[in-house]
Amino acid sequence: MSTAAVTDKRHSTLRAASLPRWTPWVIAAGSLVLGIGISMAAGLDSQVQWGLIAAVLFVLGTFGVAARVEGRRQAKDRVATSLVWVAFLLAVVPLVSLIWVTVVRGVKVLDVYFLTHSMGVVADTEPGGGIYHAIIGSLEQVGLATLIGAPIGVLTAIYLVEYGRGRLAKAVTFFVDVMTGIPSIVAGLFILSLMLIFEMQPFGFAGSLALAILMMPVVVRSTEEMLKLVPNELREASLALGVPKWRTILKVVLPTSVGGITTGIMLAVARIAGETAPVLLLVFGNPFINNNPFEGAQASLPLYIYQQFANSAGSGAAFDRAWAASLTLIAFVMILNLVARGIARWKAPKTGR
Amino acid sequence: MDISTTTDVPPPASQPTIAERKRAARGATRPGDRIFLGLSRGSGILLLVIMAAIAVFLTYRAVLAISKDHANFLTTFEWNTNVLEPKFGIAVLVFGTIVSSVIAMVIAVPVAVAIALFITHYAPRRMSGPVAYVIDLLAAVPSIVYGLWGALVLVPHMNGLFGWLNDFFGWTGVFSWDEGAPRSMLTVGILLAIMILPIITNVSREVFRQVPQMHEEAALALGATRWEVVRMSVLPFGRSGVISASMLGLGRALGETMAVATVLSPSFDIQASLLNPGGGTFAQNIASKFSEANEFGRDALIASGLVLFVITLLVNGAARLIIARRAEYSGANA
Known part of the structure; x- marks a missing residue:
C-alpha cells in the first residue's frame, strides 16, 4: 500500500487514499444498521431484503464519503471495491442457506436404517423406507459411465495434445467444446431415440451411456489442460534418449500429470452423479432393489429425490425422505470434490504463478 | 512444427535429405506408436x-x-400428443427458454465477474x-x-x-x-443465475489470473488506482x-x-409479465411431460x-468463433 502524499491536493487528481483503514468497516456497520432500521420501519419481513437495502446503502455511502474526502478517482476505486465485496457476499448467501436447509431437514430421517433399506412396499405417504436401492443404482450407473467415459476422454486428450495436428484435431477440439454444452436432457433423448428404435425397456446401462456422453468432454478438457502443463523439456529428454513416443507418453507425460487427470475425472464423476434428467428418461426409477444394470428399471439417488419431491406436495414423509436423500447426495459429491482437490494439491506439477 | 519448411536455420554439417527430415518430423514409426496413435485418434473420431x-x-x-x-x-x-389428431408446437418453449436464460445471464455475469475479480485482485491473500x-x-x-431449495426457500422469499x-x-x-405463487420466469431466472454463477466465476478467474503482472505493475507505476488497473x-x-465463460453459463442455463x-408452475401460454407463473422451457417440458x-x-x-x-x-459455436477471432487465448498456457 502506497501512502505517498501528493503535495498539491487541489489541482491534482493523483491523490492517494487518505481515509483511515477502518472506514469501509464503519460504513458497512452504519449501512447495516440503517438498512435494518429502514426495513423495520417499512415493515419488510424478508431478511434478504434487509440485506439488499444495506448493501445498496453501503455502496452509496462509500461513494459519498470517498468522493467528499479523496476525490472522484479514489471514490470510483472504493465503489468498485465495495461492489466486489457485495457480489461475493451475495454469492455466499445462497450456498450457506442451501447447505443449512439441506442439513437441518436432511438429518430428520437420515440414519442407518434409511441407508440400508429400499422403498419396497412403502407407500409415498408412509414414513419409513430408504435409499439403498437408489444408492446401488447410482453407483452402478455412474461406475459404468466412468468406465466408458474416462478412458475415451483421456485418450482423446492425449491425441489432441501429443499428436493433434491438422483438420481432424481442430474438428475434435471444436466439437469437444460444443459437446460440453450439450444439455443433459438432450444426451438422454439421444439414447432414448435409440431405445425407441430397438424397442427396449428402461434399464440402468442406458443411463450410463447418456452419463458417459456427458462425462467425456469434461474429462477431455481437464486432461488436456493438465497435459499442456507438462514441460516440453521432459518429453524432449525422454525422446532424446531414444524412448519411443508412446512410451514417453505412458511413462513420462502421464505420470507427471496423473494427479490433475485424476482430479478431472473425479470432478466429472461428481458432476454426472447429480444428473437427474437422463436418468429420468432412461432408467425410469424402481422402488425395489435391482442389482442388474443391464435389465429392468433401476433407481438412482437424484431421480429418487425428484420422485419423492414430486409425490410429496411439499410436506410429509416423502418430502423428508427427499431432503435426506439430498443430504446423502450432497455429502457424496462434496467428499468426492474434497478428495479430488486433495489429490490435485498433493500431486500438483510445479509451475509458476 | 514442420521441420522441412524452416529454411532459415544454419545448415548442419551433413545435410539429411528432405525425405529423411520428413520422416524424422513425423515420428510414429514403431508398431507401439502406431497402435497408440490409432487408439487415441480413434477416441477423438468416436467423439465426432x-x-x-x-x-x-x-x-x-x-x-x-x-x-x-x-x-x-x-x-x-x-x-x-395423446389424442387422435396430435397438436404440438414449441413457441411457448422457445420464449420461456430464452427469457429465463437471459434473466439468468443479466444477473449472473456481472456478479460472477465481480467475484472472479474479488478472488484474484481484491480479497486478502489468506481469504482468496x-x-x-x-x-x-x-x-x-x-x-x-x-x-428442492428453490421450491422450498427461494420461492417464499420472492414474495417481497x-x-x-x-x-x-x-x-x-x-x-x-397478480399475487399468485411466485413460481414464475423471474424466480427461475434467479435460480438459474445462482446455478451458473460458479462456472462463469471459475473460468473468468482463471483468465484474470493469467493477466501479465507487468501490465498491472505498469498501470500502478503510472499512478492508477486499483479499479483503474x-x-x-x-x-x-x-x-x-x-x-467464453458467459457462453458456457448460457449453455447450462x-x-x-x-x-x-x-420451481416453475408451467402452462402452455406466454405471460407478458415475468412475475406471473406460466410458460415453460424445453428441458422442463420434456421432464414434466415424459412420464405421461x-x-x-x-x-x-x-x-x-x-x-x-x-x-x-x-x-457454443458462436462463443468459439468469438474467441477464435480475438487473441489466441488458451486456458493452459499464458
Whole structure:
C-alpha cells in the first residue's frame, strides 16, 4: 500500500487514499444498521431484503464519503471495491442457506436404517423406507459411465495434445467444446431415440451411456489442460534418449500429470452423479432393489429425490425422505470434490504463478 | 512444427535429405506408436461420431413426430400428443427458454465477474483460496438439490421482491403481478443465475489470473488506482475469456432441467409479465411431460429436444468463433 502524499491536493487528481483503514468497516456497520432500521420501519419481513437495502446503502455511502474526502478517482476505486465485496457476499448467501436447509431437514430421517433399506412396499405417504436401492443404482450407473467415459476422454486428450495436428484435431477440439454444452436432457433423448428404435425397456446401462456422453468432454478438457502443463523439456529428454513416443507418453507425460487427470475425472464423476434428467428418461426409477444394470428399471439417488419431491406436495414423509436423500447426495459429491482437490494439491506439477 | 519448411536455420554439417527430415518430423514409426496413435485418434473420431449420431437420430425421430403434427410446429401454443389428431408446437418453449436464460445471464455475469475479480485482485491473500473453494462447492451441488431449495426457500422469499417490483414498476407490464405463487420466469431466472454463477466465476478467474503482472505493475507505476488497473489491464485482457465463460453459463442455463421443473408452475401460454407463473422451457417440458407420454409423445418431446440441441450448438459455436477471432487465448498456457 502506497501512502505517498501528493503535495498539491487541489489541482491534482493523483491523490492517494487518505481515509483511515477502518472506514469501509464503519460504513458497512452504519449501512447495516440503517438498512435494518429502514426495513423495520417499512415493515419488510424478508431478511434478504434487509440485506439488499444495506448493501445498496453501503455502496452509496462509500461513494459519498470517498468522493467528499479523496476525490472522484479514489471514490470510483472504493465503489468498485465495495461492489466486489457485495457480489461475493451475495454469492455466499445462497450456498450457506442451501447447505443449512439441506442439513437441518436432511438429518430428520437420515440414519442407518434409511441407508440400508429400499422403498419396497412403502407407500409415498408412509414414513419409513430408504435409499439403498437408489444408492446401488447410482453407483452402478455412474461406475459404468466412468468406465466408458474416462478412458475415451483421456485418450482423446492425449491425441489432441501429443499428436493433434491438422483438420481432424481442430474438428475434435471444436466439437469437444460444443459437446460440453450439450444439455443433459438432450444426451438422454439421444439414447432414448435409440431405445425407441430397438424397442427396449428402461434399464440402468442406458443411463450410463447418456452419463458417459456427458462425462467425456469434461474429462477431455481437464486432461488436456493438465497435459499442456507438462514441460516440453521432459518429453524432449525422454525422446532424446531414444524412448519411443508412446512410451514417453505412458511413462513420462502421464505420470507427471496423473494427479490433475485424476482430479478431472473425479470432478466429472461428481458432476454426472447429480444428473437427474437422463436418468429420468432412461432408467425410469424402481422402488425395489435391482442389482442388474443391464435389465429392468433401476433407481438412482437424484431421480429418487425428484420422485419423492414430486409425490410429496411439499410436506410429509416423502418430502423428508427427499431432503435426506439430498443430504446423502450432497455429502457424496462434496467428499468426492474434497478428495479430488486433495489429490490435485498433493500431486500438483510445479509451475509458476 | 514442420521441420522441412524452416529454411532459415544454419545448415548442419551433413545435410539429411528432405525425405529423411520428413520422416524424422513425423515420428510414429514403431508398431507401439502406431497402435497408440490409432487408439487415441480413434477416441477423438468416436467423439465426432457421437456428435453426428446425436444429430442424426434426434432428427430421425423428430421427423417422425413432426410429420404427424396437425399444427404448425413452430408457432403452436399447445402440447397435445395423446389424442387422435396430435397438436404440438414449441413457441411457448422457445420464449420461456430464452427469457429465463437471459434473466439468468443479466444477473449472473456481472456478479460472477465481480467475484472472479474479488478472488484474484481484491480479497486478502489468506481469504482468496477458501473463497475460490466455496465457489467450487456451489458448482458441485447437484441441480435437483438446487430445485428442492428453490421450491422450498427461494420461492417464499420472492414474495417481497415481487410486491416491490409490482408497486414501482408494475406499470411497465413486464413487472405486474397478480399475487399468485411466485413460481414464475423471474424466480427461475434467479435460480438459474445462482446455478451458473460458479462456472462463469471459475473460468473468468482463471483468465484474470493469467493477466501479465507487468501490465498491472505498469498501470500502478503510472499512478492508477486499483479499479483503474482492473479496467485498463485486467478486463481488456480477460474479455474473451469472460465471453467464453458467459457462453458456457448460457449453455447450462438453456439446458437446465430439474431446477426449472421443480420451481416453475408451467402452462402452455406466454405471460407478458415475468412475475406471473406460466410458460415453460424445453428441458422442463420434456421432464414434466415424459412420464405421461406414449411412444408418439416421446417422439414429439425428442423433436423439441432437437431444437434445444441446435440452439445450444449455435450458442457454443458462436462463443468459439468469438474467441477464435480475438487473441489466441488458451486456458493452459499464458
